Amino acid sequence: MICKILMPEFLSKSNNLTQSQAAIGVFDSGVGGISVLQHIHSLLPHEHLIYVADSKHAPYGNKTPAEITERCFALADFLIAKNVKALVVACNTATAAAIDDMREKYTLPIIGMEPAVKPAAEASKNGIVGVLATTGTLKSAQFAALLESYGRNVKVVTQACVGLVECVERGELGAENTKALIRQYCAPLLAEGADTIVLGCTHYPFVRDVIAEVVGKKVSLIDTGAAVAKQLKRQLEESDLLNAFNQPGEVQFFTNSSAENANKVIEMLWGKSAEVGCL
Numbered sequence: 171m172i173c174k175i176l177m178p179e180f181l182s183k184s185n186n187l188t189q190s191q192a193a194i195g196v197f198d199s200g201v202g203g204i205s206v207l208q209h210i211h212s213l214l215p216h217e218h219l220i221y222v223a224d225s226k227h228a229p230y231g232n233k234t235p236a237e238i239t240e241r242c243f244a245l246a247d248f249l250i251a252k253n254v255k256a257l258v259v260a261c262n263t264a265t266a267a268a269i270d271d272m273r274e275k276y277t278l279p280i281i282g283m284e285p286a287v288k289p290a291a292e293a294s295k296n297g298i299v300g301v302l303a304t305t306g307t308l309k310s311a312q313f314a315a316l317l318e319s320y321g322r323n324v325k326v327v328t329q330a331c332v333g334l335v336e337c338v339e340r341g342e343l344g345a346e347n348t349k350a351l352i353r354q355y356c357a358p359l360l361a362e363g364a365d366t367i368v369l370g371c372t373h374y375p376f377v378r379d380v381i382a383e384v385v386g387k388k389v390s391l392i393d394t395g396a397a398v399a400k401q402l403k404r405q406l407e408e409s410d411l412l413n414a415f416n417q418p419g420e421v422q423f424f425t426n427s428s429a430e431n432a433n434k435v436i437e438m439l440w441g442k443s444a445e446v447g448c449l
């Protein structure tokens with residue numbers, strides 16, 4: 171892609187901003203976290219948002235926790251240099267691998283996310299919950315702890331969706347290869363009788379319609395984007411960091427993708443035109 175040097179108005183004035191007027195930094199291994207960004211933008215329309223897609227290093231799902239933590243530090247440093255007041259790790263895999271080390275290293279509020287096992291266990295009528303996520307998330311100690319806390323009274327069936335993140339990164343949401351992967355990964359969950367399926371990776375809400383078509387109307391799909399936005403709002407309120415100004419917030423994107431269509435994919439997922447700079 172052709173890079174632009176971006177300096178939105180709110181960044182150029184950043185020296186004069188109070189902390190509450192600063193932007194919120196949101197990042198993911200790639201474009202998946204835009205599904206979380208949408209919830210944040212609708213709940214907090216006056217907040218400036220800076221989204222970073224680490225697409226050059228996606229997927230994180232097959233990387234070691236140490237490799238993911240290194241990437242998270244690099245992205246956090248990039249966003250902190252832009253004076254952000256809070257960070258949202260819009261990635262289940264990165265949260266599982268790095269959130270503890272991030273909270274130890276940085277002092278600003280950091281909001282992470284985890285697969286929605288708790289709400290799914292509460293919502294399931296037959297007590298069988300499926301979880302679609304990355305290999306990294308499913309293998310993590312954080313996920314084991316989540317099952318220990320909330321998965322005791324239900325049967326939890328997990329499925330790693332290798333290759334699905336890449337389909338979303340390429341913008342191939344309705345393509346036949348994407349549908350084939352979704353059919354393959356949903357089959358074991360349906361065979362076990364899951365009536366509730368957790369979308370445990372922020373890329374998956376972008377193929378929610380295809381997943382819904384495959385699993386049928388009787389199966390509920392749950393993700394955590396809205397809950398993360400609410401948690402962010404609560405934390406900003408508690409830290410007195412909500413932007414009190416009544417102007418619409420600016421949204422800024424950065425990517426290190428080398429794909430020709432990187433901007434187009436971001437705009438397609440965001441649903442409108444977007445200013446995209448280079449990471």
Ligand code: DGL
Nearest residue numbers: 199229230231262263372
């Ligand atoms: N969006 C990331 C997540 O929520 C995808 C991880 C990956 O890049 O494999 O887990």
